[in-house]
Amino acid sequence: MQVFYTPDIQDASIYILNEEESRHCSKVLRLSIGDKVFLVDGKGGLYEAEIASESKRNVSLSILHVTRNYQQRDYHIHIAIAPTKNIDRIEWFLEKATEIGIDEITPIICERSERKVIKEERLEKVITSAVKQSLQAYHPKLNPAIAFDKFIKTDYNAEKMIAHCIDDAQRVFMDEVVKAGSRYLVLIGPEGDFSVQEIQIALDAGFKPLTLGNTRLRTETAGLAACFELNYINR
Secondary structure, three states: OOOOOOOOOOOOOEOOOOOOHHHHHHHHHOOOOOOOOEEEEEEEEEEEEEEEOOOOOOOOEEEEEEEOOOOOOOOOOEEEEEEOOOOOHHHHHHHHOOOOOOEEEEEOOOOOOOOOOOHHHHHHHHHHHHHHHHHEEEEEEEOEEEEEHHHHOOOOOEEEEEEEEEEOOEEEEEHOOOOOOOOEEEEEEEOOOOOOOHHHHHOOOOEEEEEEEOOOHHHHHHHHHHHHHHHOOOO
């Protein structure tokens, strides 16, 4: 069934899609009266609904069944990642990480970052599209971009790690330092990696030095590898 993202849905028997989603429903998907769809509110609610009336600007749905806390997890994955120079690559990361399972993303602007500005609205749309595609009732939180030095000073209640590529530095594999059912925060640097000073600042702030394997990964690949491994540990 088709999925629509409806963050404003309330506990009611009828819901009306906004104009954009109504047009998508009636004109693009060509759904009609009697067809069943799913609605997700981004906060754990999964709604099974049926089209009661439709037009290109106004599609009315009858709510048939509601599931609360759909596929709720007992762990929290937060990845702070430097935006890539090619924005398509960070969009790819957001799409795939959402599909696999991620709770929070913070773009961090680092010393070697080649991209300093991002369009958050566009990235939100990428995440929302992935939420609908993968039938997720929880919408990952995208935080505003923030400078590395400011972000590192924020107090996070999580198992904190920084992935970097300095060969002669002591690093550990993720499964050696984390346990299932926790909150996690992983720092992923830009194409040129974190600077030595940034790594030291993170270590001084309690972050554990992390390796994601024996090969050097692109920024977006490293972010996805961390996301996958944390989900695997919690499988």
